[in-house]
Amino acid sequence: MVSYARPSSASIRDANLYVSGLPKTMTQKELEQLFSQYGRIITSRILVDQVTGISRGVGFIRFDKRIEAEEAIKGLNGQKPPGATEPITVKFANNPSQKTNQAILSQLYQSPNRRYPGPLAQQAQRFRLDNLLNMAYGVKSRFSPMTIDGMTSLAGINIPGHPGTGWCIFVYNLAPDADESILWQMFGPFGAVTNVKVIRDFNTNKCKGFGFVTMTNYDEAAMAIASLNGYRLGDRVLQVSFKTNKTHKA
DNA sequence: TACCATT
Structure with a gap:
């Protein structure tokens, strides 16, 4: 399976979300399920502690399109995922590197x-x-x-x-x-x-x-x-x- | 401004 380069246009740029406040028990699959209602997910990740392997409660969701990410923020930022006791924060991710x-x-x-x-x-x-x-x-x-x-x-x-x-x-x-x-x-x-x-x-x-x-x-x-x-x-x-x-x- | 987290 080769990975094809995705076109770089305004519609797909900045479609990457940073999510914090996730329940430590939430899996990557569950994270995707939560966000998939807003569009096509390209990649997802949950950051884990390097020693324990336990979730750090933060992760990323990259949508196919910017508009999907915007809708996901509207729908999920400040909301409690099913079964969660605390609301999550959903925002656009910073550019890595700098x-x-x-x-x-x-x-x-x-x-x-x-x-x-x-x-x-x-x-x-x-x-x-x-x-x-x-x-x-x-x-x-x-x-x-x-x-x-x-x-x-x-x-x-x-x-x-x-x-x-x-x-x-x-x-x-x-x-x-x-x-x-x-x-x-x-x-x-x-x-x-x-x-x-x-x-x-x-x-x-x-x-x-x-x-x-x-x-x-x-x-x-x-x-x-x-x-x-x-x-x-x-x-x-x-x-x-x-x-x-x-x-x-x- | 009282408990982070940015691949």
Whole structure:
């Protein structure tokens, strides 16, 4: 079976949808069934966690025609799929490419370590020394909550902040102009940081006041939280904690 | 502006 090139015309351009808020149990087939009422689906995908294989609750649907995608947005955005408890978000997908490179560049050039001489780096140094002592001599101190280690191997589905590939940290009270580099700079000194994200308003591109940081090791994440929660960044006091699932309530 | 997710 060869795959034929599809004609590139305005009618089929930008017919690709990004879907979020999907039930974790929804399969690709079920996703297609949901959207197929609006037109011919060319491709579909559900993104999964690389470690656990569990759905990340987001996916893509590419329709044959733009008008089909538009109708699907009208019909499904903000709606609950059959059996779902939460509504899904359906919007046109961003163009791939441009955005991921920004994070990589940030990672390469910001050099998370050694940018923060001062109290934070000193605490991080203190903690690393503490870890070395622990490994070398079995010394266990308040900085090394090794009791959690038994949990880290359990795929951690129900452990707050743990998505399977690291420990996800919620950072609140970032300034509107905050960007990813500040997160690398703040958290990098505490250990291995695999991902940072500033959540922005789609229209204004201003930070919505919060972001996320993923760290590989529990003890380093815990140290970063203990050190950075309440930290004054500019004229704001940050709130830093492991990420939870539920939306903030009262 | 209190809990992401962009193949």
